[in-house]
Amino acid sequence: MTTPDHQPPAPDPAYKDRVYRSPSGIAGGVLLLAIVGWLGIDALVTGEGRTPWVALATLLVLVPLVAAFTVRPAVYANEQRLRVRNPFRVITLPWGTVETFRSGYSNEVFDTAGTKYQVWAVPVSLRARKRAARKEAKGARTDAPGARRTRSPHPAPVAEGPVRAQGDQIIDELRELLEARGKDPRAQGEVSLRWAYEVMAPAAAGAVLLAILLSFG
Template sequence: MTTPSPHEPAFADRVYRSPMAVVTGVLILAMIVWLCGDAVVRGVGSGRWIGLAAALCAVPLTVAFTIRPAVFANEDRMRIRNPFRNIELPWGAVDAVRAGYSAEVLADGAKYQLWSVPVSLRERKKANRSAARHEAPGAKGSGGAGGPAAPVARASADKAVDEMTELAERGAGRPGAQGPVSVRWAWEIIAPAVVGAAALAVLLVVK
């Protein structure tokens, strides 16, 4: 395999995230703002503080599991943003990217889940049935009789994993794709959620 030039530029990140999760997160946040805001505005006594504490706990947790998860991949590395961790993996350290019942990457003997690439077994079965129909002898779009073959249907998670696998194989030898795996806790999510949960517990006990 030809080693890429050290001066070869890395392209912009490809971003993988679940649009449905983002939409769900926005709707849940709107509900939290409405309910907790009403408690703060109309509540009496400790009710206002309970509303504030509940919002402080619920908002970061909602963001963590819906809006925050994403995978950013370029020619040198992939960055995984999971609910409570940020993981950076140079392609040289990645052993495999795969999608079974969940999407995950293997690197340096560890396994990291890709929260932003949900695997739908129903979608995969549908894609497999469609591909089987197109590959059947004489099927329209199968490429028989010299005609062009139709694109093979793939589930969205499988397509994302295929793209990341291709990037990993192509970028593994790049000078900029070397180095150790980096894992950092997302304290900007964890800290307010813990503070809010602790405050809510205290307020409910002393209420």
């Protein structure tokens, strides 16, 4: 039995990961995988001679690579660390090792040693940025003194703060997490890298098989 003066320490709360992915990338990847699978399976079933073997090797090469660049990329962020799952690597960065994020023609994260890692799951869309800039400019003109306002029966909700493209909004959220958690003792550690052998091994095997088949053709 514990007294009020000697309460047991509260366990650290379990924080769920925030997961960021590219919906358009996933949709495009699923479509490509469906096309590749349909053509490959058709060649396996109806092909003659070495065609089924060529189709099998091609599937071994294409399916992992298409999935790696479209469906696989994701970013997982919680109170302790950032985990970036790219096509061929998984990078885990405790917040204490993250120096900054940079968003130009691609989104990137830098660790305190100056190493750069691209964030594949959060692509930069210049079109979305231009669309957001036009929307923000339109809102500024509407809010300007003397601007004519029309009354609508169903007014659209007004966004708080500047209008941002979705990818830029995600990077803003990650910057906020970095600012809030970067100095936390529980968010310290070392950067770890893991190669995605589950993607690389079948693709390499398929490439070797395809090269053998084509060289002895």
